Amino acid sequence: MVKIVFIKIFFRAILCYFCLFLISCSDAEEPKRKATPAKPKFTLVKTPQVNPDSVFYFVQKQVDFGPRTPNSMAHEKCADWMVEKLKSYNFKTIEQKGKQLAYDGKELAYRNIIGRFGLNKKKRIMLSAHWDTRPWADQDVERRDEPIDGANDAGSGVAVILEVARLLNQESPNIGVDVVLFDIEDYGKSNETFCYGSQIWSKDTRLDSLLPIYGINLDMVGDPNALFLYEGYSQEYARPVLDKVWTIAKHMGYSRYFKVIPDGQIIDDHYYVNQAGIPCIDIIHRDPQNGSFANSWHTHNDNMDNISAKTLKSVTDVVMQTIYRED
Numbered sequence: 001m002v003k004i005v006f007i008k009i010f011f012r013a014i015l016c017y018f019c020l021f022l023i024s025c026s027d028a029e030e031p032k033r034k035a036t037p038a039k040p041k042f043t044l045v046k047t048p049q050v051n052p053d054s055v056f057y058f059v060q061k062q063v064d065f066g067p068r069t070p071n072s073m074a075h076e077k078c079a080d081w082m083v084e085k086l087k088s089y090n091f092k093t094i095e096q097k098g099k100q101l102a103y104d105g106k107e108l109a110y111r112n113i114i115g116r117f118g119l120n121k122k123k124r125i126m127l128s129a130h131w132d133t134r135p136w137a138d139q140d141v142e143r144r145d146e147p148i149d150g151a152n153d154a155g156s157g158v159a160v161i162l163e164v165a166r167l168l169n170q171e172s173p174n175i176g177v178d179v180v181l182f183d184i185e186d187y188g189k190s191n192e193t194f195c196y197g198s199q200i201w202s203k204d205t206r207l208d209s210l211l212p213i214y215g216i217n218l219d220m221v222g223d224p225n226a227l228f229l230y231e232g233y234s235q236e237y238a239r240p241v242l243d244k245v246w247t248i249a250k251h252m253g254y255s256r257y258f259k260v261i262p263d264g265q266i267i268d269d270h271y272y273v274n275q276a277g278i279p280c281i282d283i284i285h286r287d288p289q290n291g292s293f294a295n296s297w298h299t300h301n302d303n304m305d306n307i308s309a310k311t312l313k314s315v316t317d318v319v320m321q322t323i324y325r326e327d
């Protein structure tokens with residue numbers, strides 16, 4: 001039996017060799033074609049429609065409270081309003097309150113606001129932004145001791161998140177979404193004295209066992225000429241998320257804002273989200289020419305005149321598409 005098998009294999013081998021010979025001969029006569037692997041088509045999924053007027057209004061509303069500097073009435077009123085908004089969109093809200101000693105010896109009463117949507121969903125992502133505003137215009141040439149409006153820094157990030165929250169409530173995505181609005185980000189002087197809210201939160205996320213699989217932090221996302229680059233810590237901790245979000249932006253026609261340009265590391269709230277074990281990127285306006293931020297950054301020009309509904313809509317579109325693509 002062994003022999004027969006051997007002969008059969010022998011004949012099969014000869015047959016195969018002959019076939020291969022024929023194929024290679026016929027190949028030789030064909031004009032050479034370059035093999036181009038077919039690219040998988042990128043199709044956008046349907047999401048509830050972002051309303052640019054609505055996102056813009058969410059910035060205006062925050063600015064109308066006045067500068068949201070810690071320990072001020074405007075700060076308190078704005079926090080109440082954000083909590084009410086999230087509740088009205090069916091988010092379960094949790095507040096992390098306390099007092100933090102600032103670098104200048106002042107005690108800052110803080111409120112981190114956590115909102116959770118679709119609590120029955122195991123797969124979750126997180127959106128974050130800081131909501132407090134800088135008490136000084138230290139990058140300005142005049143009235144440097146007076147607080148800024150903070151329309152872009154931090155009104156814009158909060159506005160994008162509230163618009164997403166409004167739309168999630170219209171049509172639930174496949175995944176759950178956690179929102180964290182960080183307080184006392186912008187009261188700092190040196191790296192360690194910024195982002196107190198997210199530093200505190202990173203040690204006690206209040207998200208129990210259902211940790212989000214990744215996070216997107218939004219900071220200064222409303223300037224008419226916004227540019228978002230591949231920030232350093234985002235590259236280090238969450239490169240696949242950066243690639244995912246920037247690819248979506250490209251396919252939505254927003255490469256004007258979202259540039260695949262490597263950038264330096266920035267200590268922003270996303271750094272501490274990463275420390276909490278959630279890979280998180282930072283969508284933050286950068287100026288590659290001067291290595292700084294938006295022109296209006298920490299000046300009195302950070303007002304509604306430098307907020308673009310078009311930019312706000314583009315960023316919200318990208319975040320919405322990212323959420324609704326997940327299954």
Ligand SMILES: [Zn+2]
Nearest residue numbers: 134153186298
């Ligand atoms: Zn700032």
